Amino acid sequence: MSAVEVIGLTKTYHSKSGATQAVDGLDLHIDVGEIFALLGPNGAGKSTTIEILEGYRQRDGGEVRVLGLDPQRADSGWRSRIGIVLQSTKDLTELTVAESLATFAALYPDPRPMSEVLDLVGLGEHADQRGSQLSGGLRRRLDVGLGIIGRPELLFLDEPTTGFDPEARRHFWSMIDGLRAEGTTILLTTHYLDEAEALADRVGVISNGKLIALDTPRGLRGRQTLARVSYRDASGQIVEIESDTPTQVVRDLTKAHPGELAELTITRPSLEDAYLAMIGNDDG
């Protein structure tokens, strides 16, 4: 069963300065219960794609099914099955966390109890604080809390941890694991590749409106096959050797250098390396 099904999606923006092809024949398939991360440089078509899936934007062409329905014909029944965490918000400043949650809980047929949401997003101690008093990271937790209060089957998270400190991000990741355990499907965009790696079952990389790679984080990393062996030689220079047989490289090195090799490391390519190679180091 698929939660999201996209075939040949296209979207062009028209302005005075001409037409921009934001999405150009994109295919995407996300299974129920899957956590899917969409990566890509700014302007690659990520936001446009997500907003089409969320029902905010009309597409020009292609087929889109989200939870079995065309988002362009979304009704409130469909909307109560999805949760949306938008990119940046500065609203709800005058209401307390608890009041905002209560206001939004009224919109859903089977909302989570407020205490459960406060626990999940770690805002229990801040329930009586107004939105304007929350730090950036706490505000983001409120956004996520509002996104999950209706027990969504599919949750859209658009750069959810921007502005989080490392501890808050860890906390957030464990919350996502909790949602995964409940069977929530999650479509995530992020600029943090370690986040995609930690959370996502599969990663899609989007560039110039097309999906240029689609794999598990591990598979994606594996595409960049060369490992890097580096050490400091006798003259104090760092030497780097890229190889798909790093063990053999080390073997040869130990033969050539009987003593200890200074600062010897073998680095497997990170998802970031793979990603940067893929989008041509053009992370605009």
Added chain:
Amino acid sequence: MAEGHSVSYTTICLARTRAEIKSFFRQRESVVFTLLFPVILLVLFGSIFGSQDEIIPGTPFINYFVAGMLGAGLMTSSFQNLAITIAMERDAGLLKRLRGTPMPKSTFFIGKIGLVMLVSLMSLALLLFCGVVFFELELPVDARHWAVFAMVYVLGVTACTLCGIAFSSIPKNGKSAPSMVSPIAIILQFISGVFFIYSDVPKWLQNTAAVFPLKWMCQGLRYAFLPEQANIREVTGEWEVGRVALVLGVWIVVGLLWCLRSFRWRNRDDG
């Protein structure tokens, strides 16, 4: 999964109204601007000009002025209030957030209407209280005058509410909203018979004012609060209560169509 549970439309309307009212009263600036400013103007102008002149023998100018300030207060509570706050909320992303939920669109507007009803009634109560206590304002003399007062309230606030909702889509962003909305309101107040006697205003400004609802609201309110024979100070020498209702009714239709055509849930630069 959601079977067996249902969402109550009434519950959503109440939740929205509650959120609107809380948000409004926690913003000190909006409370001062919307509720207290008209009262301050009333006391100030009333103290300076109130006793100098008479509209007709035995009726001081302050009665004319109170009727005008009531009209201005109603417009502030509805038109200015909504045109500015909705523009700011759109800019802050609240409207987009709400559109992503199963909230029925209408309940957003019902929440706004609930807020406007409360604020406008408070504005009326404050102004009437000050008028009666400080300036010996006389309340409408009979049921007929009260009924016209009620009619102007309902039609005027409805028209101004719809126009405020529609106008909120004009400013480019939230920041520019107050500087676009306030001048319009102030100019209308000057030419519509709030601060000056309408029949003393130059003809071309009278004609301009007569296009908009405020002039007619003030005229209807003067009928409610001034003696019958003060109609000699009206431009036509008549109270034209039917015409007041007609013009406000037309503005309700215009405002509604304008809303339907122009209302946006997202910022303009958000595609």
